[in-house]
Amino acid sequence: MTATKLFSGFSRQEYERRIAQVRTTMAERGGDLLLVDQIDNMAYLFGYAHSGARYQAALLPLVGSPVLIVRRSDLLAARDKSWVSEFVAYEEYDDEVEYVARAISGFAPKELLVEGDSNFLTVQRMEKLRAQLSDLKISDFSGVMWEQRLIKSPEEIGCLARASAIADAAIMSGINAVGVGKSERDPACATYATAIELGADNGRVAVFGYGSTVANMHGRLGDRTMEAGELYFIEAVPQVFGYSARIARPIALAHASEKFQHIAERLVAIQDRQIAAMVPGAVSGVVDRICREAVLKEGLKSHFPQVTGYTLGFHAVPRTSDHTRIFMPNETWKIEAGMVFHIIVYAEGIPFSETVHVTESGPRRLTQTNRELFVR
Incomplete structure (x- = not known):
């Protein structure tokens, strides 16, 4: 069998x-021709994700073969990755x-569809396209592929499951590298080494916090030496073929105070109830309030502006997270089978x-990593 x-x-x-759905x-x-230039969607439809250093795009006709417009220095990679x-x-100069405008003209379309929500189709580029295609009707195709990508196929779930296994292993390596007297960078080195060794294909595989940065889930590493009684956290975000799994865990240095233990236990219990409610047909805002209202009622947070979850899947520059669906109290969309989310809560x-x-x-x-406040 081949x-x-x-x-x-x-x-x-x-x-x-995927192409048939689009x-x-x-x-x-x-529309009879679609211009795709958001990297996420180029990868989703054609298998090619570039660095974002130069504008590159794809043209998908309603009937016939698509065309990728790439810079020549990326041509070998594009041929290797894409079907x-x-x-x-085009050359660097x-x-x-x-080149994109000429390729569009070559298809002689009656109506061109564009991703109006693309990070790469800037106002300047759109104006240039309109000037060169002045007789062509151009219509918005915003949101279509983001919505389509919400329901993951078995192949996509396979990537996310592999990324999750890497995340579990990586975060435990990081946790076990935490210790009094060590540099706050030691767990980062351990987390990254494990993620890359096990097959993560992204350069930024985790986020860390220690000292004053634990209050910010997007903190940055410094050069402090870890001290007893303080907190450290790791959020592992490895990707497999661009598909990102995410997991966060807290660590207490040497010992955990009763206060910290209590907060951790209550956050886990509350979030467990929220996750259990994530069944097909459940309303997002209702699921969000299970967590949000309990956290506020118990005084674990005095203010709760953050989302309690968001879409997971393929991620590419410049978007580091996919908020096509978010969990907030005013959201009314319904959960569907095949969706994947990063569910997150934190306090103190x-x-x-x-x-x-x-x-x-x-x-x-x-x-699958144990849901606890680790002590190291």
């Missing part, structure tokens, strides 16, 4: 399924938007978070 050829970790059949919506919108067979390559520098996959029978944690 093995299925993979493109950036996925089968050709997986890409064909084309269905294109037809419904009346697409047709490419337009070329105007890439002009003590965070707990999980990667949660919603199945037909309910939620399952893809991350």
Whole structure:
């Protein structure tokens, strides 16, 4: 039996399924050509994710073969990663938007659809395209692929499950590197080493906090020496073929005070109830309030502006998180089987978070590390 050829970790059949879904919506919108330039969506549809250093794009016709417009220095990588067979390559000194405009004209479309919410289709680039395609109708296709990506396929779940296993191993390596008298950078080194060794393919595999930075879930490493009684946290965010799992755990240095132990135990209990409520059909705002209202009622936080969860999946620059769906008290969207979320709560520098996959029978944690305040 011949093995299925993979493109950036996925089968050709997986890409064909994704393309067919997008084309269905294109037809419904009346567009016969789609310009894709958000890196996340280029990877999702075509298997090619670039660095973002220069503008690159893809053109997907309603019927026929797509074309990737890439800079020539990335052409080999694009051919290697993507299932697409047709490419337009520009040189470093070329105007890439002009190349995109000429490629669009080559399709002679009646209506061009664009990602109006793309981070890469800037106002300047859009104006240049309009000037060069003055007779072409251009319509917005914002949100379509983000919505489509909410429901993960079995192949995508496989990537997220592998990333979750890496996250579990990496965070335990980091936890075991925490200790009085050590540098706050030692756990970072251990976390990164394990994640990369086990197959993480992203450069930023974790976030750390120690000392004053534990109050900020997006803190940065310093050069302090760890002292008894203080807190440290690790949030591991490894990716496999761009798909990110996430998990956060707190660590107390040498001993944990009764206060810290109490906060940790209550956060875990409250979040466990929230996760248990994540069943298909559940309303997001209701699920959010299970956590939010209990945390505030028990005085674990005096102010709670943060989300308690958000979409997980493929991540690329410049978006480090996907907030297509978020858990806030005023949200009314419903949870569906196949969705995957990062569920997170923290107070007083003590965070707990999980990667949660919603199945037909309910939620399952893809991350499995013990839910406790570790002491090292």
